[in-house]
Amino acid sequence: MTQKRYLVPDDFMADPSVHVWDGKLYIYPSHDWESGIPENDNGDHFNMKDYHVFSIDGDPMSAPVTDHGLILKVEDIPWAGRQLWDCDVARKDGKYYLYFPLKDQNDIFRMGVAVADSPTGPFVPQPDPVRGMYSIDYCVFEDAGKHYVYFGGLWGGQLQRYRNNKALEAAVLPEGDQPALCPKVTTLADNMLQIASEPADLLILDKDGNPMKANDPHRFFEASWMHKYNGKYYFSYSTGDTHYLCYAVGDSPTGPFTYRGVILTPVVGWTTHHSIVEYQGRWWLFHHDSVPSGGRTWLRSLKVCPLDYDEDGNIITIEGLDK
Numbered sequence: 001m002t003q004k005r006y007l008v009p010d011d012f013m014a015d016p017s018v019h020v021w022d023g024k025l026y027i028y029p030s031h032d033w034e035s036g037i038p039e040n041d042n043g044d045h046f047n048m049k050d051y052h053v054f055s056i057d058g059d060p061m062s063a064p065v066t067d068h069g070l071i072l073k074v075e076d077i078p079w080a081g082r083q084l085w086d087c088d089v090a091r092k093d094g095k096y097y098l099y100f101p102l103k104d105q106n107d108i109f110r111m112g113v114a115v116a117d118s119p120t121g122p123f124v125p126q127p128d129p130v131r132g133m134y135s136i137d138y139c140v141f142e143d144a145g146k147h148y149v150y151f152g153g154l155w156g157g158q159l160q161r162y163r164n165n166k167a168l169e170a171a172v173l174p175e176g177d178q179p180a181l182c183p184k185v186t187t188l189a190d191n192m193l194q195i196a197s198e199p200a201d202l203l204i205l206d207k208d209g210n211p212m213k214a215n216d217p218h219r220f221f222e223a224s225w226m227h228k229y230n231g232k233y234y235f236s237y238s239t240g241d242t243h244y245l246c247y248a249v250g251d252s253p254t255g256p257f258t259y260r261g262v263i264l265t266p267v268v269g270w271t272t273h274h275s276i277v278e279y280q281g282r283w284w285l286f287h288h289d290s291v292p293s294g295g296r297t298w299l300r301s302l303k304v305c306p307l308d309y310d311e312d313g314n315i316i317t318i319e320g321l322d323k
């Protein structure tokens with residue numbers, strides 16, 4: 001059984017993006033709250049309006065968690081409509097760049113960027129969304145001096161409304177044994193404020209070497225994360241309506257990736273979302289569940305637990321229902 005710890009017991013936080021900077025862990029979560037919007041498949045009940053940042057200096061299972069307060073809110077973003085979903089932060093040349101999905105005034109998810117001089121903000125949003133970006137759950141990963149952005153989410157995340165980076169007249173979600181929709185990958189420009197390349201499909205192959213099918217319970221849904229372990233690239237993600245956190249392994253940050261297994265079995269709640277980081281000589285899984293809110297899917301709580309690999313580099317599956 002894997003021991004876990006709730007990190008912010010007096011508030012609802014989800015979708016943790018975690019980075020180690022200058023010897024500390026920085027956690028950038030979504031900030032859930034009770035807005036009274038009924039639950040639906042479009043995710044309207046995830047009606048978040050701001051972000052906080054937290055840090056931990058020491059053992060993630062026991063060290064104090066510092067809340068550095070509000071770092072960005074919807075009212076400060078000139079093009080805002082609604083719903084600040086899962087964000088991520090990157091550092092370059094002493095500046096910090098927060099990438100966030102937010103619906104514009106036409107209810108279309110766009111990627112915004114806000115910039116700060118410190119990992120704890122305050123973050124100042126750019127006046128316009130990033131050109132050529134869409135959908136949700138941006139994960140920024142630095143490798144050999146390049147910053148890659150992984151993204152995409154089905155259903156309320158709107159990925160099914162696009163093909164080849166163009167908006168469709170009507171959404172099309174593959175079904176049955178058609179190939180599943182792929183997550184997308186692109187790179188950031190030197191100034192970190194625009195993308196440098198057209199988003200491309202991040203191919204995930206099943207164990208037989210075929211592109212994952214839409215009816216595979218382990219197909220990509222949302223919540224991209226990337227980490228590197230023993231020279232290999234580990235792309236991890238949520239399977240959404242089948243409620244797993246899964247991973248696929250590749251030899252390059254742009255793939256192709258081959259499906260390897262389940263990281264976390266379903267938790268209490270509908271969504272599952274995470275990040276994986278190495279800190280103080282151990283690997284850690286940060287994620288969320290809805291146990292403290294009594295299963296209310298839109299009120300989620302942050303958790304951490306150790307993550308282990310076997311001698312072949314496979315991640316040892318963690319039970320989502322373990323306390």
Ligand code: FUB
Pocket residue numbers: 014015030046085086136137153222223271272273
């Ligand atoms: O928190 C809102 C959305 O729920 C996230 O963007 C998804 O990954 C899911 O966790």
